[in-house]
Amino acid sequence: MATLNPPIRSASSRPPSLTASARLRRLARSYTLRVFAQAVVTVWAVITFTFFLIRLMPGNPVDVYIDFLMNQQNITYEEARARAASQFKFDPDANIFVQYGEYMGRLIQLDLGESITSTGTRVIEQIARFLPWTVFSVGLGLFISFILGVTIGTIMAYLRNSWLDNLFSLLASILGAVPNYIWGLLILIVFGVQLQWFQVGALRGTYNSSLTPGFNLTFLLSVLTHAALPVLVYVLGSIGRWMLNMRNSTIGTLGEDYVSVARARGLPPSRILLAYVGRNAALPMFTLLAIDIGFIIGGSVIIEELFVYKGIGSFLFWSISQRDYTSMQGVFLVITISVVFSNVLADLLYSQLDPRVRVGGGEK
Amino acid sequence: MVSQAAPTHERIIQTAPPRLMEGLLRPLRVFWRALRQNPVGLVGFSGLLCYALLITVGPLLVPFDNIVRLDQIAAPPGSRQVLLTRAEDAARYTTLESLAGRTVGYVRETGGEAFLRDYLRANPDAFQTEDTRWRSGRGVPDAMQALADGEIDALVVFSESVKRFIPHDPATPFTNLVVSNPALGAPHLLGTDTQGRDIFSHIVNGGSALIYTALLAGFFSSLIAVTLGSLAALIGGVVDNVLTSIANFVLTIPGFPLLVVLASLITLNNMVLLAALIGALSWPVLMRAVRSQVLSLRERDYVEAAVALNLGLPHIILREILPNMMSFVAINFIFAVTSAMYQQVGLIFLGMAPINDYTWGVMLYFGRTRGTLFSADSALMVLAPVLAIAFFQVSMVLFARAVEEMFDPRLRTAK
Amino acid sequence: MSESVLRIDDLSIVYRTARGLVRATSHVSFSLAKGETIALIGESGSGKTTLSLALIRMLPAAAQITSGAIHYTRNGQTRNVLSLSPGDMRAFRWKECAMVFQGAQNAFNPVLRIRQQFADTAAAHGIKDPEVVKARTLELLRLVRLDPQRVYDAYPHEMSGGMKQRALLALGVLLDPQVVILDEPTTALDILTQRAIIDVLNEMQKRLNFSIIFISHDLALAAEMADRVATMYAGEIVELAPVAEMFYRPHHPYTLGLLRSVPKLDQRRDDLVSIPGDPPNLIDPPSGCKFHPRCQFATDHCHQEAPPLVEYTPGHFAACWHTDKVAAARSGFIDLKEVKKDDRS
């Protein structure tokens, strides 16, 4: 029914200037590049840091291991040293910086050395075995808590200062305050052991070991049920932060002029909610996402150990308790790299949603 | 904004110090009045008061119970260590002493091990033990099978968990016998642990080390953050760039795994070292906030004047800037303490931090390693410290949120 | 005057606050003719924004309309805006009456391109043909003297304040509304940009023939833009007159005060008088004429009884018991200080 007045003058038929959009695209690329460069520098710094930490620490693991070999296998210092050198993959007589160079060279070829305790196993293979489970459970937990928390936070903002909002604020504070492994312990004790809603023992591991991995329903179901507890705990541990932050961010956005103007323009409420309020309010969440990823992956060491979930976190703990320093070093690097590149991912996602960052750069 | 003339030299130097009592009491009164109107904050504040009392006065009232009482092993009220025998032997084996020379089995990580170890220490050569290799969970039925097959003569387990495995068949071949004192439970508020020690006394005494360490870590973290943040903002230039990069770097490396790795390389045998380590890894968030806060404070007249008068960095930070961000730093300090608690208890839970003090964390650690966590009877041994830690964290955060609301007029009017 | 598009009858609005009811608008009545521009002037807090927000029913939740009606006419059909259903109200906004908010530097969603925001607006009112929307958008952008190709694809942050303000004006007339409310549209802008905006506005109004409610603190601007001027004080219209009448022959002492407080090039500094006293407390307003505590001409009568809005000359309304004294003061016949003395004795 509604019509527009015919244009007063006919629209110009000049094609949109390519230079402008090309320039934009180039800037976008350079932003991506900068984010990646930063990430690579961070990873390099962590590698260097751990290398020197492990080598220069008083009673460093190499010496400890040499001692251990001498005592255990009754061999001479030289023999033990040679053995250690081959396992740690370094030339003990070389200058530490030469060692460092060689170490970096091998790292670039993804060679993280051999496991000390299970000789013959390459650390990188171990990592490839355990990492996917952590990526899967942490990723799923983060995804669920992000979506749920942001949705509830938005609702809280729309109903701000109602009893529902107050209740959820309190709940969110409590959820966020209690450490996630404490939630894990509570769930195990209350629902697993006391109420026996689930069989604690049966949920250990990453899937039912009697099944052969494959792309079938029973296996996938088994994978999901085994991941359920860690995922639940990751969700409980971080959903409170999403709720509160999204609530405050949405309340701030609801007060923005462009939201009032959008209403004055007669836009439908759904469009205002999604494209005007939601999208702007969610932007700061992506910076938080980066911090949360690191936090959850860090916490997975405890959570995986608690639920006997065989991911990279429990592998890190295992290698430390076995004094398997090569594995430990490798796993720590991989965890750091995962966190750093998750950060990159969050950054790029952010830049996709906020045109100001893409072009302006600068502030993170 | 009306642009004011910059304050003169005199005005800065000559701000007469308010009388001490008045200066101390007034903020307290204001604080209390604001807190009274904030029920959530009041709950948090009362919680913190309780914890303060608990760690200061508590140990004086309830001393740590470290007396192993074999006959009082109760775990929580109602649960007892029991001796399981074949039905036909029920009349023969009525006490542990009657088992002299027999083979007694136990299931690892159900508390049976500790029980028997302590018993045997007191009564050497009482009987043989056999480590039945079987662990908790699936281990108990296997152990019972061994008992039925006659491989062992008796089995020591928790009563409640055993009831779960005894078939309801009237022809059950087993009988069980309570070997720990069945009358126990009542005098112990939270029951006793696997060695017959009072859990409540452990809760009362197990908090101070954790809380002091967390406070110390929070203090280190805030100190580093405020110092570096103010320096970065006030000096600017290269210093700012370097400090910000370091903060970003520390922020990206996953703190907890690094702590775990460090704990494996350094012997973390004292509280201050642990607090310093945690503090050294957790300052960047606050540092970045302080930096931007100082950058904006810097624009204000009095700070600009102080900078112009070249009053020296420490003076500017301590006298001009810090008072203006006290509330802000206080809130972040509280959050730093909760995060230090998280990391510290996490480390202890994994067994990577000192367990000289029998803290709530250590109780969790034993819960995990001795398997009491997985036994319905002994749940309180873990549940009690779990709740103690959870309520501490909740009180801290509720209090912090209340303080946040008190100082942030934006949040207050949103109320 | 030609047909009226908007007629406001006895409109009163209060804000419920912790300290009591704020009577932000009291018994306001006026009508707006097609193609006409009315300027609302008055100091900060006099209720200008509140009044205009009521016209599109965008008052904050704390506000309540306590009396009155707003009649809107299109093609001979008249509806009361205050009784439109939510759906009709949504259709009414922007299509019939567009509002450019006070200080609307932030009026555009920062994460959407300008073209998207134009398309959103059109789509919300049933115009979905992308070609039509694009042609119209480019046309309007050109009309407000922006580079259409560049602005069309731009994000808000890529534009200056003046560019955004002009783009917003273009957006305002996208749906060809009959009424455009401009709440201090030029306040945050430099003088040259202000000039450009005013020119653009005049040109657009000439072409599209919409009516304007123009709110401004800048009396010179109001004088240039408006056909009629309404002076608001403490939520009431105290004077309403054709622009020349208002500026050359003000009947209300408050209007006179406003005019005197504007510096002129040829004026000596001591001729510049600001209105004494503070704006009135709207929770507990003064009795009688609300202006009397600040008025040089106030008598006991002003204290006791509020003056009605009376038409003195055709089209010139004022609410004052002492328009004659104002007229005298205006022409400089009586020394202001003496008037005060006389009243006392």
Ligand SMILES: Nc1ncnc2c1ncn2[C@@H]1O[C@H](COP(=O)(O)OP(=O)(O)OP(=O)(O)O)[C@@H](O)[C@H]1O
């Ligand atoms: N949301 C609100 N809650 C309570 N009172 C309000 C609210 N908004 C405005 N008021 C009050 O209503 C009165 C009129 O305000 P309004 O914004 O309409 O004034 P204005 O004439 O537009 O002023 P300005 O020239 O500064 O824009 C003022 O006294 C103001 O304090």
Ligand SMILES: [Mg+2]
């Ligand atoms: Mg206004």
